[in-house]
Amino acid sequence: xxxxxxxxxxxxxxxxxxxxxxxxxxxxxxxxxxxxxxxxxxxxxxxxxxxxxxxxxxxxxxxxxxxxxxxxxxxxxxxxxxxxxxxxxxxxxxxxxxxxxxxxxxxxxxxxxxxxxxxxxxxxxxxxxxxxxxxxxxxxxxxxxxxxxxxxxxxxxxxxxxxxxxxxxxxxxxxxxxxxxxxxxxxxxxxxxxxxxxxxxxxxxxxxxxxxxxxxxxxxxxxxxxxxxxxxxxxxxxxxxxxxxxxxxxxxxxxxxxxxxxxxxxxxxxxxxxxxxxxxxxxxxxxxxxxxxxxxxxxxxxxxxxx
Amino acid sequence: xxxxxxxxxxxxxxxxxxxxxxxxxxxxxxxxxxxxxxxxxxxxxxxxxxxxxxxxxxxxxxxxxxxxxxxxxxxxxxxxxxxxxxxxxxxxxxxxxxxxxxxxxxxxxxxxxxxxxxxxxxxxxxxxxxxxxxxxxxxxxxxxxxxxxxxxxxxxxxxxxxxxxxxxxxxxxxxxxxxxxxxxxxxxxxxxxxxxxxxxxxxxxxxxxxxxxxxxxxxxxxxxxxxxxxxxxxxxxxxxxxxxxxxxxxxxxxxxxxxxxxxxxxxxxxxxxxxxxxxxxxxxxxxxxxxxxxxxxxxxxxxxxxx
Numbered sequence: 197x198x199x200x201x202x203x204x205x206x207x208x209x210x211x212x213x214x215x216x217x218x219x220x221x222x223x224x225x226x227x228x229x230x231x232x233x234x235x236x237x238x239x240x241x242x243x244x245x246x247x248x249x250x251x252x253x254x255x256x257x258x259x260x261x262x263x264x265x266x267x268x269x270x271x272x273x274x275x276x277x278x279x280x281x282x283x284x285x286x287x288x289x290x291x292x293x294x295x296x297x298x299x300x301x302x303x304x305x306x307x308x309x310x311x312x313x314x315x316x317x318x319x320x321x322x323x324x325x326x327x328x329x330x331x332x333x334x335x336x337x338x339x340x341x342x343x344x345x346x347x348x349x350x351x352x353x354x355x356x357x358x359x360x361x362x363x364x365x366x367x368x369x370x371x372x373x374x375x376x377x378x379x380x381x382x383x384x385x386x387x388x389x390x391x392x393x394x395x396x397x398x399x400x401x402x403x404x405x406x407x408x409x410x411x412x413x414x415x416x417x418x419x420x421x422x423x424x425x426x427x428x429x430x431x432x433x434x435x436x437x438x439x440x441x442x443x444x445x446x447x448x449x450x451x452x453x454x455x456x457x458x459x460x461x462x463x464x465x466x467x468x469x470x471x472x473x474x475x476x477x478x479x480x481x482x483x484x485x486x487x488x489x490x491x492x493x494x495x496x497x498x499x500x501x502x503x
Numbered sequence: 504x505x506x507x508x509x510x511x512x513x514x515x516x517x518x519x520x521x522x523x524x525x526x527x528x529x530x531x532x533x534x535x536x537x538x539x540x541x542x543x544x545x546x547x548x549x550x551x552x553x554x555x556x557x558x559x560x561x562x563x564x565x566x567x568x569x570x571x572x573x574x575x576x577x578x579x580x581x582x583x584x585x586x587x588x589x590x591x592x593x594x595x596x597x598x599x600x601x602x603x604x605x606x607x608x609x610x611x612x613x614x615x616x617x618x619x620x621x622x623x624x625x626x627x628x629x630x631x632x633x634x635x636x637x638x639x640x641x642x643x644x645x646x647x648x649x650x651x652x653x654x655x656x657x658x659x660x661x662x663x664x665x666x667x668x669x670x671x672x673x674x675x676x677x678x679x680x681x682x683x684x685x686x687x688x689x690x691x692x693x694x695x696x697x698x699x700x701x702x703x704x705x706x707x708x709x710x711x712x713x714x715x716x717x718x719x720x721x722x723x724x725x726x727x728x729x730x731x732x733x734x735x736x737x738x739x740x741x742x743x744x745x746x747x748x749x750x751x752x753x754x755x756x757x758x759x760x761x762x763x764x765x766x767x768x769x770x771x772x773x774x775x776x777x778x779x780x781x782x783x784x785x786x787x788x789x790x791x792x793x794x795x796x797x798x799x800x801x802x803x804x805x806x807x808x809x810x
Binding site: 218220221229233237238239240242243268270271273274275276277278279280281284302303304305306307308309310312313315316321322323324325326328330331339340341342343344345346364367369370371372373374375376378379380381385388389392 | 525527528536540544545546547549550575577578580581582583584585586587588591609610611612613614615616617619620622623628629630631632633635637638646647648649650651652653671674676677678679680681682683685686687688692695696699
């Protein structure tokens with residue numbers, strides 16, 4: 197896909213929401229754990245199979261409602277090889293269902309290492325004369341503290357293959373100010389990062405005016421978001437921090453341009469763990485997830501009209 | 504281990520060198536690839552098995568010469584689950600051989616995600632009532648652009664289990680200046696990061712005076728390194744960029760304190776690919792690696808005496 201296709205999917209579904217899949221065992225319904233442990237024991241394989249079922253059932257249920265999905269890489273890495281096997285399967289499953297798939301790994305490698313990582317995530321890995329497709333996701337998050345060297349290896353994929361990279365500007369967590377808000381001349385670090393992202397964006401602008409390189413801007417800092425939206429009107433925003441972290445529909449309205457374009461709002465726990473806020477035993481967790489996703493869509497829709 | 508044990512291993516071997524294992528197919532000797540492909544075909548499994556043989560043979564050969572090893576996570580992630588399987592095995596193999604093992608993943612997650620990642624890397628992952636040990640490494644690199652939230656989940660392991668985290672301050676790549684060298688008041692960003700690292704270090708100082716939280720400072724910026732060494736005399740430096748990237752033995756002398764303590768110099772390609780700079784067919788790659796490691800030790804020893 198590309199940032200244009202993402203925007204079109206959002207328009208089609210009238211829903212600028214990206215559901216976050218960051219499974220860990222305490223948020224999984226008991227019946228899923230029980231079945232997985234019965235088949236595979238209390239093993240990493242068992243846990244990973246439970247993640248797969250949980251995530252793919254959510255993908256089935258939210259298909260057609262939510263255009264995009266964010267897979268939290270570290271959650272799967274934490275289960276070792278079994279976790280990675282399932283992450284690859286979930287990524288492919290989501291693609292086949294038509295989702296825009298972002299893998300949230302916040303990497304910041306450089307040189308050869310970043311090149312190999314980009315190949316694995318966006319392209320193919322060649323072993324001898326055989327090319328292997330591994331993750332084939334649409335987008336990644338990248339931590340650009342190392343500067344251009346950490347981003348350039350991804351740019352050919354953005355230019356030629358419709359892949360996207362979202363650079364961390366201002367993250368949703370409380371301590372993000374410690375580094376990101378430091379003042380440097382007439383800029384703060386997150387605007388310096390935005391300026392770099394614009395510089396890397398040469399030739400990467402799509403038909404809606406947005407760059408294939410996006411920006412991560414947290415829902416928890418609405419004034420910052422508003423300023424960034426005004427100043428960087430060609431950077432598509434990926435907005436984490438909605439729901440469980442405190443970001444509201446009112447906050448995130450500032451992420452959008454006057455056409456209701458240019459942003460997607462990510463939410464994970466408030467959707468995939470919605471059942472835990474009820475007295476449900478978890479067997480109907482999909483109903484709660486769907487209701488939460490529809491409510492989020494409606495809440496955002498009160499302030500944002502997508503043209 | 505802990506930063507004290509690392510320092511003691513360095514003293515014992517009189518060698519402040521960490522060998523970097525960042526395999527990718529073009530640097531592997533032909534005979535290793537041939538054998539692996541014969542057994543497993545041109546598959547990701549085949550590539551991963553080749554990585555395992557390459558890395559463990561190097562670990563065997565360099566054992567007793569080099570005290571520490573750095574495993575480049577992204578190289579293994581790029582082979583998917585097969586790569587991760589072998590990375591776990593290589594990490595355990597290195598530990599059993601007595602190496603101090605750092606996994607270089609430069610992560611920058613926060614909250615639950617960082618906690619789960621810390622558990623997987625430093626502790627155990629519980630599945631039902633069963634605890635699984637996965638990577639069990641001694642140290643990680645962390646990108647702290649997200650501030651305290653990205654580092655605090657690791658601190659209990661530093662305090663109670665002798666684990667170490669190396670925070671990226673000033674990296675060895677060319678574009679590191681774009682963000683890291685921005686001026687903020689009377690500091691640059693990398694010193695702001697160093698100040699944060701010192702703040703997170705409360706109660707984490709070992710008997711040599713160094714914190715369990717270290718700092719990544721590139722060999723390619725000797726003047727910066729000298730200033731950082733003077734100002735932050737309680738941060739242990741992990742120094743990448745030696746050899747292939749241009750850092751020299753003369754440069755890295757500034758990383759050490761007057762006892763020759765407080766730093767470890769990482770080198771990867773200049774050791775593990777040393778055979779490629781000769782007319783060798785690669786069958787004797789271990790001889791070249793050993794010679795390069797011994798030469799690096801001798802070169803550093805010209806300027807640094809470890810007391």
